[in-house]
Amino acid sequence: MTASEPTIQILNSARAQFADLPPEAIIKTVALRSGLRFSKQALDGFAKQKAKSYFIFSFDHVTQDELSEQERHAVPEEIALTGGPWELKRTIVSVRVDPKSPLLIDVDDHGAPVLKIDDQLFAQVATQKIPDYYDCQLENGKPVSDITPTIEWGYLIYITAFRLCQYWGKKEECQFCDINENYRQQKKQRSYTGVKDPEQVVESLRLIEQSTNGSETMAYTVTGGSITTELNGLKECEFYARYAAAIESAFPGRWIGKAVVQALPLPEVQELKKSGYTIYHPNYEVWEKKLFEKICPGKESYVGWQEWMDRIVASAEVFGPENVIPNFVAGVEMAKPYGYQNVDEAIASTQSGLEYFMSKGISPRFTLWCPEPLTVLGKDNSAPPLEYFLKLLRVYRDTHSKYNLPVPPGYGPAGAGKAVFSVSAFMDVLGM
């Protein structure tokens, strides 16, 4: 879609073509794919709302330099859409800023925020107030929004322990990933700690736990870039295990602990589990072997496609298959110059990966790819067609149902109107 397309018409025909999908999943997908633009009046009204923390990647369609000062600091972390002509149930969407998006967050005649498409009101918009723990600071003056920001409407504490990746430069970084570039641009805009101290993480969690909003938090994710050699003298599993160990020692069993790290050899996976994590996300990013080799050159050269997939399967022995939830970046298999140009071929490829894992009791999950401008693939790509993402939701739901798998733990409730996972609609189509 572009700003000149009649988007209401596209939305209505997508809804008719995919009548088996909840309308909430369709609009969430459209908003993530197209991004959102904001009027000044809407941003003025968001001054006391929870702003985007840039919890790991930028997810924006433009760089920070291309945004106004107000956009850089007042755009909300997430919005919740309700009502409108589709009578939407509450639909929580992560915000990806695109000043050219056809989806405009504006205000109505009473000053209330709304989503407009083609100048017509499409949904009411709610945002979260700044949680009281965001008003707190650590002893060293750092804000909680840097050390332990929360997303998914307060459900998930997102701890990017290492804001850089040792897969470095074009020949190693995953070609869709802006972690290193985003770190450079965010450092100029906000408190943005490169390597977090586990004790500071615990201090920040204590501020959350002591606050009135803290009880909303149900899980934490510890993640960051890959460590190919050592960081502060520690191997990757040692580095990331320290966070769960510190958190579980201070707050035993308080949250569901999730580790998003590489597919590691089994003894290291055991070390992660022993440290206190209950869920393991060894993200494979893209299923097709030849695409993995091109799109994830660092992972390919240090580990390799076959070994990566074998390690995912082996880790089910340690965590249990339902607690191994590898992510893939939906749509990147259609990225030029390597990817499929045909939607059905791309879906068939990704479906074979879903079949492979789900037949073993492992449910992958996905984030919706947006070509970020500071990435290799972001320079010459626009988003894959909406048809691709909606077909993927259908295939994901049906494959998950075929193997009678449980709703992935650690993501909150499933189903339209209940899902809080905000960077794809996979949770909106489950549990229906």
Ligand code: SF4
């Ligand atoms: S491993 Fe790939 S996706 Fe993960 S942080 Fe590094 S470059 Fe980004």
